[in-house]
Amino acid sequence: MLVGCSGERSILDPAGPAAREVAWLWWGMLTAFTLVFVGVVGLWLAAFRRRASPRRGEARERRLGLGWILGGGILLPGVSILLLLAVGVPAGQRLLPLPLPGGEAPRVIEVIGHQWWWEVRYPDEAGEVVTANRLVMPAGEAVDFHVTGADVIHAFWVPRLGGKIDMLPGRVNRIRLEADEPGVFGARCAEFCGTQHTHMQLHVEAVPPDDFEAWLKARRRPPPQAEGHDPAREAFDEHCAGCHRVEGLAEGTGGPDLSDIGSRATLGAGVLAMEEGAIARWLAEHQTLKPGNRMPAHDHLDAATLEALGAWLETLRP
Template sequence: MYQGRVHRVAEDGNAAIDGADRLVGHVRVLCDRFRALTGIQRPGRHRVNRPGRLPRWPLWLAGLLAGCGGEMSILDTAGSAARQQFWVWWAMLAVAVAVSLGVYALWFYTFCRREPASRTPREERRIMLRWVLGGGVALPVVSIVALLVFAAPTGRGMLPFPEGEAERIEVIGHQWWWEVRYPGEGEEREVVTANRLVMPAGEPVDFHLTSDDVIHAFWIPRLGGKRDMVPGRDSIVRLEADSPGVFGAQCAEYCGAQHTHMLLHVEALERDAFDAWLAERRSSPELQPGFDQAREAFGEHCAACHTVAGFPDELVVDDLEHDIRGPDLSDVGSRPSLGAGVLPMEEGAIAYWLQHHQTLKPGNRMPPHHHIDTETLHEIGAWLETLEP
C-alpha cells in the first residue's frame, strides 16, 4: 500500500510538471504570434506616425541644470563656507560615481566572462578573502578617511574661533516661525524681529541658534551651514556673505505639519546700510496718532501674545491663562512677508491674514478670531501696516 501511494504521488507530481510546461509553451506561442502580428501590421510605426520626432534628452538636461541655480541651491554659492561645501559635494559625487561604475563593470563582467577553470577550495577561499578585505574593509576605510581629511577644514571654517570680531545674531526657532534678535551693547536697546534676518555683507557673522519647542534646523543654502536647533541648547555657526543680496532660508528638520511653511527671508547689506537698519530699530519708537480703536482692540485681543515696542501698558489686557508666544510686531509693516513666507506683505495683507490664518497655515498657534467682527480686524490690520521704523 505504501509503495502504491508513493507511485501515485510521483505520477501526480509529474502530471503537474507536464501541465505547467504545456502552459508555458502556450504562452510562448501566443507571445510569438503577437509579436509577428504587430510586426506585420505596423512596421516602423514610430517613424510613420511621428516623423521628425525631437529627442527628449535636451529637456532632461535642462531640468537637471535648472537645479544648479536659485536662492535655495547649494551649487549657487555666495559665501566662503558654501564654496567649501560645494567642493566637498563634488568630491563625494565623483567618488560615488566611480564606485558605482566599478560595481557595474564587475557585474557585467560576471555575465560576459567565460567559465573559469576549476579551482581548489583553498584558491576559492583566497579569492573570497581578497574581495572581502579589499572591497569590504580597505575601500570603505580609505574612502572615509580621505573624505574626513578633505572635509575637516570645511567644518572648522564654520566654527566661531576667536579670530577677529564677528557680528552676533541670535535666531530662535518656533513652530512655525523664526525669532531673530540683535543684542545691544551697554544701554542700547535690543532689536527683535521675526521671519526676517538682516546681516552685514563681507564679514563673518556668528549665529547663536536654539529652539523654543521642538528640534528645528537653520539652513541658508547659498551661504552654507545646516545646524540643528535643539531646545535648551545653544549652538553657534559662523557664516559670511560675499556681497549684498537676498537669500532664501528654510527649516531643514521636520518640525510638524507646517514645516514647509517655515521660511526665513535673509538680506545681506553693506556695513553702513546694516548699521542704519539697526539704528532705526534701536531708536525709541513713536506710535502714529490715530487708530485709537485699533490699538484698544489690539490690547484686548492680541497684546497678550504679541509685543509692539512703545505700546501703552494700560491698554494691554492679559487675563488669559496661556503659554502662547507670538512674533514681535514692532516693525511688521516693513517685513517682506507674513506667516513665515505664506503671504507677501502688501496693503490689506495683515487683515486678510487675521481673518484666514488657520486656512492659510492650518495648525498655527494663533487662535481663530471668529469672535471679532470683520471691521475691527481690518482696523487692526491697517494700524499694524503702519508699524515701520
C-alpha cells in the same frame, strides 16, 4: 533634479565661504561616488561574461574571490571614508565660531526657533533689537549665530550660506556664516517640528554694513505712529498685546514681534507675501492658511476691525 542647482535655497550656488566648502565637498563626493558606481557596475557586468578558467585551480579562484571581497568590501570603503574625513572634518571646523586671527569678535545674532516662526535678536550695547521671520545681516563680514529652540527641536539652515545647525531647547548652538555680497537668501527649518514645519521659512537679507548699522539704529526707536489709527491701536491693546510686542506700545510674548511688520517681505513665516491687505487677510484666514498655528482665530472680531488692524500694522516700519 536640475531645479536643485540654482534658486534662493540651492546649496550648489554658494554665496559665502562656509557654503563654498560644503559645495566643494559635495562635488568631490559626487565625482568619487560616480567613479565607484561606474566601476562597480562595470565589474558586475563583467562577472556575467566571465567563465571559470579550467587552467586556474579551485584554490586560486577562491583566493581571487577573497581578494575582491577584501579589496572592494573593506579597503575601498575604508580609504573612501578616510578621504571623506580628511576633507570633511576641516570643512566642518571652518564653520565653528573660533577666535578670529585679529582677536576681534564677530557680531552675534541670536535666532530662536518657535512652532512655527523665527525670533531674531540683535544683542547690542546701544539697545537690543528684536524682529521675527526675517534676518537682516551685514554682508562681507563673519557673523556668529547663536541658535536655540523655544519648544521643540528645530534647525537653522541658510543653504546658500552654509551648513545647518540644530536648535535645541535649553542649549545654545553656534555657527559662523558670512555672505560675500548683499542679497536675499531663503532659509528654513531643517528639522521636522510639527504639522506646520513646512511653513517655517525665514527671509534672510544681507545688506551692506552701513545699511545694516542704519537699520539697527532705526529699529532701536519705536516705529513712528501714523495719524488716524486709534481704534486699531485700542483693538490691538485689547486682543493682541498679550502675545505681540510693538516697540513702545505693547510687550507681549508668545508671538512674533510686530514692531517692523510693515517692512517685512512675508507673513506667517513665508505663508503670504507682504502686500497691501495681506495682514488683514492673515488675521481673517490664518487658521486656513496655516492650520494649527499657535495664534488663536479671531472670529469674534468683525471684518472692519480686522481690516483696521491690518491697515495700521502695515504702517509699522522703522
